[in-house]
Amino acid sequence: MTTRPELRGTFGAVSSTHWLASAAGMAALEAGGNAFDAAAAAGFVLQVVEPHLNGPGGDVPILVFDAASDRTQVICGQGPMPQAATPAAFRALGLSRIPGSGLLPATVPGAFGAWLRLLEEHGTMRLAQVLQYAVGCAADGYPVLPKAAEAIGVLADLFREEWTESGRTYLVDGAPPRPRSRLRNPALAETYRRILKEAEAAGSGREQQIRAAHRAFYSGFVAEAIDAHLRGTDVLDATGRRHRGLLTGDDMARWQPRTEDTVSRVYRGLEVHKPGPWSQGPVFLQQLALLEGFDLAAMGLDSADHLHTVIECAKLAYADREAWYGDPDFTDVPLTALLSEDYTDERRRLVGDRASGTLRPGAPAGRPPRIPALDRAEPPAGPYWQGQLYDGLPTVTAPAVPVPSVVAATEARGDTCCLTVTDRHGNMVAATPSGGWLKSSPVIPGLGFPLGTRGQMAWLEEGHPNSLAPGKRPRTTLSPTLVLQEGRARLAFGTPGGDQQDQWTLGFFLAHVDFGLDLQRAVETLAFHSEHVPSSFTPRTHRPLAVRIESRRSDAVAADLARRGHAPVTVPDWSLGKVCAVGVEPRDGLLLAAASPRGEQAYAVVR
Template structure:
């Protein structure tokens, strides 16, 4: 028996049109992307323009020195979902031996030792080169304008800067200069600028023009730029990529991180990224990993990301009757939370940039085995499955953690991905953008890392490095053990949905370990429950913390789940009676979902965005 939305009310309309739709976590990014569509750009041009604006307007949630993951389909080949890999690997000198010799038990949550090779900028430029239509200059014009001339700063940015003000003042002076130029955090609505990043983008654009001839000559085997045929748009974008990875940007990064600085461990360390690391990385593409659920193909990253955990959850839940799949009931919430615990146990045991047996993990037989473990009582254990020929990794489980070298000096400041706390209070978490155009191009992308509190600002560039390596372990034997050249197991996990080989929905959410948990609720409510996209986004959310967190200090909370109070007192009481340790959050505090959709039969496009935090926005016509 299926279920339907109990209340048709939504905070916002489900937008509908036929021209183009954008949804993101900030209205200015949505507006910039939509402006590109209006001026003749396609969905990929628009997404890249919006993404560079997100670097400016949500600097506490992402930055140019971070990473991103996307999944998209093109109008020319709609049945082939593709993953855009903007997740850089660990540097060649990022060995467990080095980190242990530095007196560390965990990869820090902030500071340059937590930085993977920056991947976001190269990935966006790759997408623009291969699937966009615009030149780089017009695409970057929106971000350059906001960086140079300013934008009204969000309250969340101000709160984040205030929370790390002492760290900046005492240990990260370049960040204090960048974010507190008047000796204080900005106030909400104050116009803030980033002149250094504006100059960096200007230099990248100049390099794209100056270096395009050499790129063309190299591609054509010519002896000089003058001997090559005229450079193309693609050559200009590749020249910009070289300026990033081998030119002035790379040089400034390497020079700056040589100096030791404060990390989340409470101790000082230098970074280990080298010139060869930056020059050797290029973003790329991979086929998406997919399963079919109730006639819908769900496309995610491979197991170097957490995306297949959502697919495992759908395989398990597909064996239940529909009344077990309603997140708004105690039966449904319990079944979903218990499923999530099982798949996240598998994530920790088996996922990583390694040989992961996804054929087995996503099989119907394995899903049936895991489904049988779900009873009427909440589990407080970590229960990975058994896979022939694979020993499950068992990293340490800690309910609390204090670094062995902790000292006065902001051990907790700026750590981790600033995701949703136990109380449900959103301190920030990442960004997201979805775009669809009238031709049927569709993209979902989740940029993150390199937020202003992740490591000291590089003064000449106007941004800092990310902290994705905190998702690796220093213990041996795990697919997620810190290994030079391997990607950390990222939590960035956008989603594409297809029906009969046609993309029909792109969605995602910030939120670290919670990203796939909240997206699962959306999929169940829209596919099974018949909710509209905006109804699904607005509906009460929940997630479990009963697993080892991906973020420093990597603790867990056995049996704990966080629910919005709008789930209802009766449902919450029954969950507690089943053994769940419930933390009740505010009614509008969990998740920052957005989505765009397309009906292949009619060409009608739609979009929806999250009202929580009064920041996300959808637009289109």
């Protein structure tokens, strides 16, 4: 039994982390758009209806398979660090790490430009047609998700006393909104409308208007508002002190979203594509390379052998992420060596019967690995919300009494949004929008959205592949997946979850490919992840032997994992991830979709 069926149809399929975004995507398809139009429509809606997890000031990688060209590419919506962002600049402020909230960690907002690039290069609809659904949600209102309402409630005093523009945006008559009540964002609606007005004034051509919209955002009134706010405002942040931002209008004006080649590897006859090492995407491919040497199906789904093998391979792949991944424009990432058969065979031999508690990056091509030392800084003293700002994840946890024997639901950490789309023409999209969430920094006056904090993922220690540098992309956790079979789009999927994205989606993928589950059964299978490697988010916590696993696991499996040296941590069922997926049935071409019941918000639509 599943909580819902695997959906099948012939016209189009959309699955995302919010039902309103999925509805917008299908509406765009019904209006004559293709998968790329639908993905952009859904992406803009997610900026409005999941403000605690993403916004126009955030980031997004977009994986694209265009059936007309038979090409798989990634549109990089990860903006770079400002030109003023140097390790010396942060040390001059007395900081040993980039804070997880406030204005200092802001990068160039990449999400808005990336959706425009997708629309311009691959779409068919005008920007006004695609943006109308987001404008409607912002102007007419949308039901506040319970998690968003909880986050606003925890941060309400901050919004009243310090981040007052956030208070005007998210509080209703000075109070947090009730869960599932209607919330409007008129300032964001007006921002979208003004962008459309300036785009349409630039000329009648579709592409001409899209390029004008980019100018309005990155060198026009949006950039001007951001520049003025950051130059003239000292903002309380995660440090417990007030700082001005480093991002300027010039940083925004010089940026353009890029279309790049994906990184890929074949697994069980399927061609799996990921973003490059400026994301954590290749870690998924490294895990697959290691796991291909094991007969997972013979172990049995969710057996102790299965979980132990997957967890130990994840530790090895993620350790390499920590040592080697970074923006390839600035560092020589040995990706070919990391994915080579000889290196993989060498690493696979490290998987033993016992859990490893040691972080073990490899030495591809004989190069010695390097992982910066972790400091043990404590959050500054202050009200409860100050501790929430210190943690760079978007998750906001309310004070709660622990549940005996099970970690409280609020500790099942997660972040980000996800959307996937396919159409009857064979086009397919997978994207994970994130950043610019309500906890990241104050809302920019007059714009209705805050900036992102992706800069927190860069190291201030120099000489590491992910060290901070002006104009450099901090390595992001955002990691959608697109799969081809015999040269055609077969599957697209993703999940919220920060560092855990490529563990939770791996579980889904293995359940589908190695164990033969359909898409819906695969998204509903038992979820688990290792906390072996340091988090990409401040304060970079890690628990080398900890394995979080949903409570449906059998007691015998948990005991067996503990016997092997793991430290199982049971979390509430249906609390890890929100995998969304679309696909194509290779035998008859039917379009497929599935959405996780976790969080009670993800939804799939198929016709």
